[in-house]
Amino acid sequence: MRLSPDEIIFWQHGFIKLNGTIVFTWGLMVVMAVGSKLITRNLSTDLTRSGWQNLLEILVTGIEKQIADVGLEQPKSYIDFLGTLFLFIALASLCTVVPGYEPPTGSLSTTAALALCVLVAVPFFGIKEQGLAGYLRSYAEPTFIMLPFNIISELSRTLALAVRLFGNMMSGAMILAILLTITPFLFPIAMSVLGLLTGMVQAYIFSILAAVYIAAATRSRKPKPSQPNPA
């Protein structure tokens, strides 16, 4: 019973293995990069535009609105990181309709890498927004006793992100594999539809949680200047 796409080996030379995770991740990256490049070659701003450009615009404005709803001002500076997270995980889950494909997020390596990206991005955006001293001071809030708890919560949030995504993707693939050996026809199709749904939800959850963590790190703690009373 295959536990992750790590075990599909396409090519091996010594200890360098080209396994399923790497091949499918690179395949997704090529599809996303080449597809976007082809669609954005001739952008048009009038009313007649290609359906693909419409699709990309819907995606970008939708993600931007979600990021603004979470509470991040200037969503445009965060949309490249958060949008890429969402689109990569969503596309990784959507492509399960292609036969012979296993989502690379079903391997703990991929999800751990994505969670580590979030772990690095949160201090990065926090320091960019508040300066180094301001960001480090936020760890000692509300009192100094909370310093170890804040650090531990930072690390456990990252672990939770990785394991949540990995568990959801792996369980979907495993349920499908088990059902295919028991009742192969209708029930596996229902389960794969459920797997698609949970994949989309998990992509949304991952990026929204990353946005919430970044918003918590960049929230300005300076007291707002009071508005002058209109006399």
Add this chain to the structure above:
Amino acid sequence: MDSMTLIAIASIVTAGVTIALGSIGPALGEGRAVATALSSLAQQPDAAATITRTLFVGLAMIESIAIYCFVVSMILIFANPFWNHVIAQTAGK
């Protein structure tokens, strides 16, 4: 009962009990969360977007607990270090 049998029994039973007990709490919690979200949606339909988004985030956090139990159960069945150690010993003998 030698140690190999004991390890096998313990792993199998623990895997089953882990996932059985570990699904009860999150299921109850998610049920309560969705019920509260539905009642607040009925009270304030204009805030549907915020309520729905918060509901999904909350459900994902509750679901993570069940996922942790599932991962432990899978490790016990498929990537069990104690079982691998015992198998390697008997293969080497």
